[in-house]
Each structure stands twice: as structure tokens, then as C-alpha cells.
Amino acid sequence: MFSLTEFSIWRAMLLAALLSIFLVLSRIFYNLYLNPLRKFPGPVHWAASAIPSAVSLCRGDLVHDVRKLHLKYGDIVRVGPNSLSFTNPDALRDIMVHRPGHETFQKDGTWWDVIPGQAESVVSLPTGRDHARIRRALSAGFTEKTLIAQESMLRKYVDLLVAKLKDIVVAEGKQDKGSIVNIADWYNYTTFDIIGDLMFAESFDCLRDSQYHPWITVIFENLRAIAYLISIRLMYRPLETMLFTCLPAKATQAMDDHYSMSCKKIHRRLGLETSRPDIMASVLQNGGIRDEKATMTGSKDRNPGEGSMTINEIEGSFTTLIIAGSETTATSLIGSTNNLVNNPDKLKKLVDEIRGTFPTEKDITLSQLKDLPYLNAVISETMRLCPPVPVGLAHLVPKGGDTVCGHWLPGGTHVSVATYALHRDPARFYESEKFLPERWLASSIEDSSSVFKDDVRNAVQAFGLGKRQCLGMQLAYAELRLILARMAWSFDMERAETRDGLYPWSELRTYQLLEKRPFDIILREPASC
Numbered sequence: 001m002f003s004l005t006e007f008s009i010w011r012a013m014l015l016a017a018l019l020s021i022f023l024v025l026s027r028i029f030y031n032l033y034l035n036p037l038r039k040f041p042g043p044v045h046w047a048a049s050a051i052p053s054a055v056s057l058c059r060g061d062l063v064h065d066v067r068k069l070h071l072k073y074g075d076i077v078r079v080g081p082n083s084l085s086f087t088n089p090d091a092l093r094d095i096m097v098h099r100p101g102h103e104t105f106q107k108d109g110t111w112w113d114v115i116p117g118q119a120e121s122v123v124s125l126p127t128g129r130d131h132a133r134i135r136r137a138l139s140a141g142f143t144e145k146t147l148i149a150q151e152s153m154l155r156k157y158v159d160l161l162v163a164k165l166k167d168i169v170v171a172e173g174k175q176d177k178g179s180i181v182n183i184a185d186w187y188n189y190t191t192f193d194i195i196g197d198l199m200f201a202e203s204f205d206c207l208r209d210s211q212y213h214p215w216i217t218v219i220f221e222n223l224r225a226i227a228y229l230i231s232i233r234l235m236y237r238p239l240e241t242m243l244f245t246c247l248p249a250k251a252t253q254a255m256d257d258h259y260s261m262s263c264k265k266i267h268r269r270l271g272l273e274t275s276r277p278d279i280m281a282s283v284l285q286n287g288g289i290r291d292e293k294a295t296m297t298g299s300k301d302r303n304p305g306e307g308s309m310t311i312n313e314i315e316g317s318f319t320t321l322i323i324a325g326s327e328t329t330a331t332s333l334i335g336s337t338n339n340l341v342n343n344p345d346k347l348k349k350l351v352d353e354i355r356g357t358f359p360t361e362k363d364i365t366l367s368q369l370k371d372l373p374y375l376n377a378v379i380s381e382t383m384r385l386c387p388p389v390p391v392g393l394a395h396l397v398p399k400g401g402d403t404v405c406g407h408w409l410p411g412g413t414h415v416s417v418a419t420y421a422l423h424r425d426p427a428r429f430y431e432s433e434k435f436l437p438e439r440w441l442a443s444s445i446e447d448s449s450s451v452f453k454d455d456v457r458n459a460v461q462a463f464g465l466g467k468r469q470c471l472g473m474q475l476a477y478a479e480l481r482l483i484l485a486r487m488a489w490s491f492d493m494e495r496a497e498t499r500d501g502l503y504p505w506s507e508l509r510t511y512q513l514l515e516k517r518p519f520d521i522i523l524r525e526p527a528s529c
């Protein structure tokens, strides 16, 4: 027999369950039939709730799913109750570049807000005075002049990469057959070592030890963990703090470990007396470290120490930059090598250009690489087909509403340009799935009868645009040019017929960034070396 109290509890629980079901159903009804975004095309279940996009992100499929939706529904797709995805290049300017008379579209906190327990960074801060101050503090680390000063450091790591790979090729003694090398690892070692040196004055020594630093494994876990966090935010932001504690322990541990290891290195670097031209030096010379309270107390007090950063901001920004500055460049290197070994005619053109320009390896300099047409075309085509940040960079329509591609949208609408889908859009690029560096050559651009005449090249913006454009773009280009040129000069490369010799880009999992897997290629020393 139920007592009266038990009966009341059951009744209250039943009522709560019915109420929840009613609220969820009425939300779905609103999303489908009353929401101002209802006129935009897209799958019904994606419009009804954020769960499909959150699940797709957790599975690492979001980029590919959104592309399929654009191919089916066109340039604008409703990918969530309050979210639109665009593949019209005009949306790039409307969303990411400041339009006179319009308010700034802020980055969408669902994707970019700081991870609980960590500090704000150059990537997470909203566009405004604090963000501009931090950008200024960091920017001296990325100027043309600094890059020239950093060239010898970059060369040191690329020399080591080439030497290590040559050791493998020679040690295996299979000059005819060549040696099979997992080049994905080697590219990752190189870009992590470089970023370690540039940020902390200490390499991770991956190249030296021919293996990943344990921290890097943590970083890979961290990427997936961030995707889970974003999924929670996509579904129901108010539950973020509560659900964050329910994430698998491995995931939250990865975030904590990455942050605390990074902070330790930051403080070690801050304690060094050195005149090296690295990113920390840029911060220290641009006003030094700012009193924590200067940012914490209201906007009136924010001017003192203009151009400097607080310790918290340094910790937040440098922690983010380890990933932003290494994973991305490694992805581009894998993408270009993958495309080259699968298109031997293009690889030959690159090799001919590099070996024809530089009599010896030592002659290869950044200033000359900048002007090599085919090398730069290979890099541009890689940025198009394999953008290292393939997800749409989500922003919010400002309060009061605004237009995107001529459509008026209510304030708070989540809007993004689907980078991967736009870059491969058959309506915007000739043979959009094919690796054709020729589309970037001056001869194709100037020739009005070229098959590439209708290509919308300025739709390729792998580094973003406007006030948030990638700060490390020139550094990334320098690394890419130097590493690709040295690989083409030093080795004959070929596709490996192994399981990991295939690297189907359209099947790779993507969270905010691409999840890498092993990638085998065959390396041989060229006959003339």
C-alpha cells in the first residue's frame, strides 16, 4: 500500500515528467513553425533541436555532414534551431569583416568561450578593446622582421627533420624500393618542436627523440574533449557547468593536464633572461606584464599598460597557441603531401621547380621560396581542399538583428560560413574535388579562356578574415614553404601501398580541428644526391 506521502511524490514526479515533455514538445513546435528561421531550408530534425548537430560533432562528422546538407539544400542551410550555415562567399565579409554602420558580429561563445577553469585567451575574448590589446602585444612576434630573425631557428628544425628521415632511408638500405615512413608523425614532431621553441624557448624534442612528447598525446585527447564541451553547449548551455562534471574523466583530465603543463612552461620562460626573437619576447617588449587588476576592474581602468598582457591572459593565450600554431600547420603538410603523392605529375612539377631553382639544399631561403609560383600554388590548393580549421567559424548576429547575404536575421542567430563545404563547392571551383594547383597560377588567373576562369578564389579564406584573422599566417606559410621545399629537394616521394598509405580526407574525423591518423609514404634519396 502507498502511503499518502509516497503517493504525492509519485504524483509530483509524474507531473514534472509531463511538464518536461510538454516543454520539449512546445519548443520543437516553436522551432519548426514559429521561429523566424523557419523559411530557410534544412533537414527537419536539425531545425527541431540542436541534438543532431551536437551528435554529429561528437562523432567527428559535422564538417562532412554540413557539406552534404549544402550539396542538398544550397547556399544557406538551417543546421540548428537558431543556426544557419552559409556557402555563399559574400557571407564571409558580412559575418567576419566589419561593415561600416553595422555592429560587429561577435565570435559565437558556444564554440570559442573559455574552457571552465582556464583563463581568457586571444582566441576566446570577444572582439573589442581587450582583444585588440592582446593582439597588439602578441603581434610583434609575427611581423616580417621577426620572421626573418626566426628563419635560422626554423631551419634548425627542418634540417633535423631531413637528417632524421635520411637516416631512416639510409639505415633501411632499400634505395630501390625506398623506405616506408609515417610522415604524419614526422610533420607533427617538427611543428610541435618549432612552436615549443617559439613560445617557451624549449623544444619538445620530438624530432631528437623520434617520438611524441607525452604532452602531445594529451593535446590530441584535449581536442576531442573540447568537442564534447561544445556539444553540451550546443544542446543546452545553462547545463554546461553541471554536465561538464559528467564528461569522461579522461577528457577533463586531458584539458587540465594540457593547461597545467603549459602554465609551468610559461613561467619557466618568463624566468629566462634572453634576447631571442620569440613570441614571449614580443609580449615582454610590448609593455610587459600588466597588473591583473587592471583588466579586472571596469573599463575605465583598462588603459594603463596598453599593449601588455596579464599573467592570466598569457597563460590562456599561450596554452591555446600551442595547438593553434602546430596542429594546423602539420595538417597542411599532411594534406599537401597526400595530394602530391597521389598526383605524381604535380609532384614532378614541384620537384622540378625546387631542384631547378636551388643548386644545393643550403641555398633554399624563405625570401626566395616566397616567389616560387608552383610551390605557392600547391600550398593555396592545399588550403582549399584541406583547410586545417574546416569547421565554420561561428559568429552571432548582433542584438537588434542584421543582414547576411541580404537576408535579415534576428539578433542572436548563430551564423557561420562552412569553410570545408565552400572550398569544395562545385558551383565555385572547376573540378572542385581535384587537386589542381594550376588554378592558382598567374597564367590561369589572367587567361580569360582558362578552365579556371570562373573559380571564386577569394572564397578560400583558410586563415579567417578581418579583426580575428589568424595572427600566425605568415609564420605558417614560412613553415609550409620551407618544409615542402626541403622535402621535395631531399627526397623522391611516392604513394605507399599500405593500409595507412591511403588518407581519404573526406573520411577523417574533425572536431574543431582535424584528427590525424598515421600516413605512410615511400621516401627515397634522389639518384643525384
Ligand code: HEM
Pocket (backbone or CB within 6 Å): 096, 122, 123, 135, 195, 321, 324, 325, 326, 328, 329, 332, 387, 388, 389, 393, 462, 463, 464, 465, 467, 468, 469, 470, 471, 472, 473, 475, 476
Ligand atoms: C596553416 C596553418 C594555420 C591555419 C590554417 C590557421 C587558421 C586560423 C583560423 C581559421 C583562425 C580563426 C580566425 C577567426 O576566428 O576568424 C586562426 C586564429 C588564430 N591563429 Fe591560426 N592558423 C594557422 C597557423 C597558426 C600559427 C602557426 C599560429 C601561431 C603560432 C596561429 C595563431 C593564431 C592566433 C593567435 C589566432 C587568434 C586570432 C584572433 O582571434 O585574434 N595560427 N587561425
